[in-house]
Amino acid sequence: MNALATGHEDLIHDIAYDHYGRLLATCSSDQYIKLFTRVSPSADWSLLSSFKAHDANIFSLSFALPQYGLLLASCSEDQTVRVHRSIDDGRTFVKIATLSDSSGPVHQVAFTKFGGHGLKLACIGTDGVVRVYHAADPTDLRQWHLAFEKVVDKAGLLANGVAAAKDLQGDFAIDWCPSGTVRAPWFTSNLDSAMDDSELPRVDRLTIEELAVEQFVASSMSKVFVFRKRLNGGIYEYERTEELPGHTDIVRDVAWASNAGVGGRYELIATASRDGWVRIFKLTTRRIGEPTAEYRNGAAGTVSLNEDKGDDYDEFAYDVELLDQFDHHKSEVWKVSWNVAGTILSSSGDDGRVRFWRAAYTGKFVGVGVASAEQIPQDEVDE
């Protein structure tokens, strides 16, 4: 597949696929968004539409799930998040909402990826605040209300004194958990430690409501946290929960993997950092107040076998461990991205290489290949 001239008149800052991978949106400092459609069977991309979406650099794009129609969110240096809708399969877009709560450029925007989470939109920018907007009425997508806002790492921002800086592209990142996650305590409440694997409840049989734990990962400078929607005093709200530790410099990107590849047994989150490392964290469910969780791993999925059964469905937390880390880029890493099953991770950065990592038989990750953006020297081509 050949490179495609997008028609942008400045650098491209982000691309986004629609849910099917059949549409591709690009955004640029030229303030335009361009939409391309995949042409079968050549699999090349063809320009479908182009529109001026902001009044400054556009940094990030995200498509909503297709059950909400063709919705595209963008965020910009102009401090706004905008939601655009197409009712003709991408040929034209109309701006339907402008969200302007941020006090600085907005650097990343992301729609929820799991059907059970409703139509929500998270964003983060140079003010270090993560905001979640909710379209409570999917039939009226012009109405979005700010459901949550919180400084991800106030201490870090203050310590670094960079909150007002303008050129902090990639200093903040956000990504939703794409999979349904079991609300562990009640899921495990009827388990017997003597149960055979075949008797264990099947994660894939749970309903959307049973799996709908809303959570996302957000980074601010060198700190990375999981935020989870929890029942707090009878009200659901997002809370900062686990930290993914160990980053020694600014985290450029975070990506939450689908847990399908591990049968819902645990979660994987990848980070890309300025310290040159790609890190993969493994988050395994445990009950709050149970510091040493016991797990049983089996073919039917890993479930906690704690005998202590709580009434609060939302009371669970993760044991976080660093599963793997790679410094093959030998330079700053800027982007990490997962495949649909959470079994392949890509990373890219200042070395001009895209590196691919695959889950091996034991669940650890191994390098499977490199795509280089650097041409081959002519003498090697001749050879």
Next chain:
Amino acid sequence: MFSFTPTSRSDSGHSSFSPSFGGPRPIFSTFNEPVAPTKENASPTKAFVSPFATERSFTVEDVRDVYKDDEDVEDEEDDVFTYTLQDAPIAAGRLQDWRDRGRTLKFRLSPLHNNGIAWIDERSVDGGGEVHVAPEEMRIFPAEIPDSALSDEYIKFVKDAHELYRALSNADQIDGAIDPSENILPKYATTFLQILDVARRRIFDERLSEAYVVCHCLFAAYFVDPTITRAEAVMDWLNQSDPRPTTEETSDIMTTAVPYNEPGFWELVHKLALRGLFLQCSNCLKEANMLHSDSESKKALQTATSILETAPKGTKAFEGHRQWRAHAIAFGENCTKLSDTKLRKGLITLANILRGDNDTILALSESWQEVTAALFLFHDPAPSRLSEYCQVAVAQFPVDFTIISEAGCAAVIAGDIPKALSVLEQLDVCVAAHIADFCDRQRMLDDFYNIETLDLPPFRDWLFMAHGITCCATPGTWFIGATYLKDTEGTQGLSIIKESITHVYPDNEATLTELLGICKELQFDNEAREIVIAWSKLQLSRNQVGSAIEWLDSIGNSFEIRAITWQLLESTLLNGLTLPDDILQRFLVSPRLCPGMIRELIAPYATYFAFKNHLNEGDVVEAAQYLASLLQFGFLPGRFFGPLLGELLPLLSRSQPRTLPTNELIAIMNSLYQWEKDPQKYNEGVQFLAKTLDAAREVTELAGDDWRVEYANIPAKEVIKLVRSKLVSEVSRAYLEEL
């Protein structure tokens, strides 16, 4: 399978395990270690016990060893397959310059497929403003995950293999019920090998060819056709994978006037014998033009050809071998009496080969495969001795582990099936998965599944998942991938289907129906709902509103149908009435033929549609009745009230007969009063009315019956006042007329 531009880091070819090996990293284990057993890795309690007993056993530790190796090589730059992006934007050797320009590379994977898009960005938005942006920096660069892009030719192989797998699964169940003793696997193994053979010839892929060699070896050793012995099958594998002597070598000697006088004659005869090519060997002796006049020599030659031609084959080979070998031994002893030295030496060596003499076979062989196959064929074809022969062979001819297929075959012959599978996985996941399935059906992997592997999926399942994911991520083979994933134990396979099924683009109703069929089979109710809702949105974007409503009705989604109804009404009030599609037309015109939920939910729009139709037909009284009932509808969203009042204006004209009775007029006035009383509804209504008037002013031509033709330039609130005024007049007119 995968097109790439070779680089200096990947030009060592696909067939070796050199540090810059160009294929995927081993996932099960690494193979830069000899097959020969060691104390460290031998663990009889965990090992698969092959019919060919071996001291080498594969354990879960071998799997974990991968990571030791991985850590060891982590510092080795690019110890993996490396390729260059098409139209790579960074000039060779100018990476540092590129970085100095503040550039970085970003990449995002496709949500479903095995590829993604790379692009160049700047490290600091403000810092890049002064740097000129080159044209290549405004491009996007498609990139594939190495070793995952399937060519059309390869997809054909995947589909053929899948069909065979389905047939085997069906037959295995049926035959299992009828006659468990009958092994159907060799028949299917032979067919699989044929499919693989056709594919590798068609695709010209070196790794697929190597996979074929390993696969052939494994089938020869474990899935042998009952009409031949394993020893024959192993020899057949050797003769196919490494044919010796070549046709040229044979013809160079046998086309001379007196082949017997050629220096390489006996070498040829012995090689043919060593390779079990008895008929050819016998023919060489017959056509050698030996000019021996003595009866002893003639008799010896006749005996030699007779022994060669009566070599036991097929089903009789095993039981007849001992007697035949005795003949060969006796023949060798008799040959010692021959006076012709050259003939004596040649025939004794031949006899030694046929009786399976270790030293002779080792001396005449060129590889461990040849030694193993010859000893297996001639010495004792008991399956349990194969690994023993292999050990004898590799002691003299070490396995070249840099050749992947050789490493795989060595593992097969040594009975190390998990290792053989891991070699195959490295060569081709599809082949490895199917071979693992054959092995699993023959219960060859049972002993690997133990307490140590409890947290790991079975080999066969893991390979099926890897292959299934690749299929699911390849356009056109998602359903094949789902079949494999379904057939794995536990939740992983099903979870992957569940996760990926909504990502499959339903480009037509057939695909949609197939997807919903899988959802139904696997009880993925939520995914089915998501797929249908997404499909209905697609149908809406294609103006297939009726179809969208029908599908939503199929999942009982009243919420979305109601939303569509209001969208239709909104769009019509804004842009005028458009011709509905056939299905929607049916719903609107014949509501009694609609499903109950659709009839109820689209009623507001159907009422408006009827109003406009009657108006078009000039039946204003009937039209007014429909409009009046819509205005009195208690659940009408406030925003529609304003424009619908506007629609009323032409019907309240004094220049035409009265269209509404007094009670209807008063009811409308009451609705108007209620609407105005609710500030939110009123504001929404006035705003939308203003929008419809704006829209009317922007279009060059409105439909003749559009009320806005006359009132487009009047402000929205004035329109409402006008309606109120006209309603009062009309009530008074009615009052007067009804006196």
